[in-house]
Amino acid sequence: MTTTGGPIIEVNGLYKRYGKVEALRGMDLMVPRGTVFGFLGPNGAGKSTTMKILMGLVNPTRGEAFLFGRDALHAGPAARSRIGYLPQDPEFHTDRTVREILKFAGRLYSGGMNPLTLRRRVDSLIERVGLVGKARRRVRALSGGERQRLGIAQALIGEPELLILDEPSAGLDPRGRREVIDLIDDVRQHTTVFYSTHILDDVQRVSDAVAVVGGGRMLAQGSIVEILGTPTDTYTAILRGEPDGLRGRVGNEPWVAGVETTQRGELEEWTVRLADESAADRLLPLLAGQKGCDVIEFHLSDRSLEDAYLEIVGDTHGE
């Protein structure tokens, strides 16, 4: 699926205040159609509030939001019939069974879908989310993880164009988490997936693009490659042997901001962050020029999404 056709979600200058708490402070967001889009940020950053506003569950204090190019704040059932939504901590009528919940939801989406087709779809989803054997169990008897699986199945029942998943892996064991990621990977062919999570490895594995939010506003948005960027101030060196005091000498150079070392067998991995990027050409000669020390590797450091995330989020925690 290509990303043409404009954004499927667009949010401009969204504010939301709960009493004295400002949950959103000018949130901007653009989710291209056809992408798997990770929505990242610390707790309280405004992820769930943004998703709830898009779903029409919460009214913004001010600002605008668009779904499928149309005003999301007055979208109503017509827009929601094209969306599958999994809230954080999904709640269902506890006196109904898994199958009843899915049939009820299916009828809301399917319109004229005949009962046999609906039953097949329900059976298929029950199997897909691993609830075979629990289909006749009442919701009140399900574990937290099983409810999460039911929520995912319910979000998929209408074969939506857009999936909005608020922490779909929460409460799941590692196997369940893997299954969610596989499921997102499966549906990406015909569905745009906008999901929030704290599991950055999963995001890096499956997402095309991410947005990092903090303190109720957008901090960074782009493709995974754009977000990771290429650090130009951090170098990794693999050394064999270490002359006395080398670490001190490197660390004391005015153009070095920090040194971290990790022992890996007989080798030692150094991560050196420079205070002055232009001093990079001085680092290798300094390391290689020491007697009793061989430089096995020397290159710019790779960054994980976690590194990039922590750098972007910085000190917005608790804002």
Added chain:
Amino acid sequence: MVTEALPLQPITGSGPWRGLTGLTGAEVRRWLPWRALVMAAVGIGVLVLFFAIWRIAGAEAEGRLGVLMIPFFSLWAIALTLVTATAAQGAVAGEVDEGTAAWLMGMPIGRPAFIVSKVLGAVPGVLAAVFGAGLIAYPVFSYASSVEIRAFSARDILDTARMPIGSDGFMELPATSEYLGLLVRMSLFLLVLVALMVLLGAIFRSAGMVLGLGVVLAVGLFVVGVMDIAGVVDATPAGLISGLLDAVQAESAPLVGPVLVSLLWTFGLTGLAAVRFQRRDL
């Protein structure tokens, strides 16, 4: 990241009634059978209580229907009001509090449909409870009054004037049509109460607050109905209570006017609830 902007346009066909059938069906299943059975059991319990008292009174109460029927309807109406208010208190406030309203509204369901389903879905349960217990009670009243049940006739509907109850408790058994009218009054009063609870649930988040205010307002209507305050009774569902008491005492009691007024109040309260709920954060 570069994305092509799409011209923004208002959405049409939002379908505020979407999901009404499914939601109403679900709500009917909440009232039937268990809530309705409990409500009917309350009525039968009250009946058994006063029938036992009537029996214990022995010859003194012989043929005095008023001794059985008036206390029964008074206590039954109060008990049903409390049971219905308790049953309906969580209809909206409970769903919002438990997060199931957010689950439902995340699907293609109109908010007005959610609210209206809460009132519509209560109709079969309330009717089943009131008519279930009420129709069981009628043969008991017939037995107590030593009067055979009269067959339904069109004249009964028109001739609403009954023999007034005397201070000695002697009164005539209401005709079946009048007795059904009495049950209709009771049912409608409970439906107004359901609509009131739905409105309070759309305003307040606390189920306790909803129940407390609902009971206070219902008792207020009772008092107005019992006191038969002119003007207020005609314009409010208190007319149902006033008419209920008149009909129990076999006095002339208009039915059409209070029924229409109560239906208008039910629609009005439900409409207000829908408007309030439309902008509610879930």
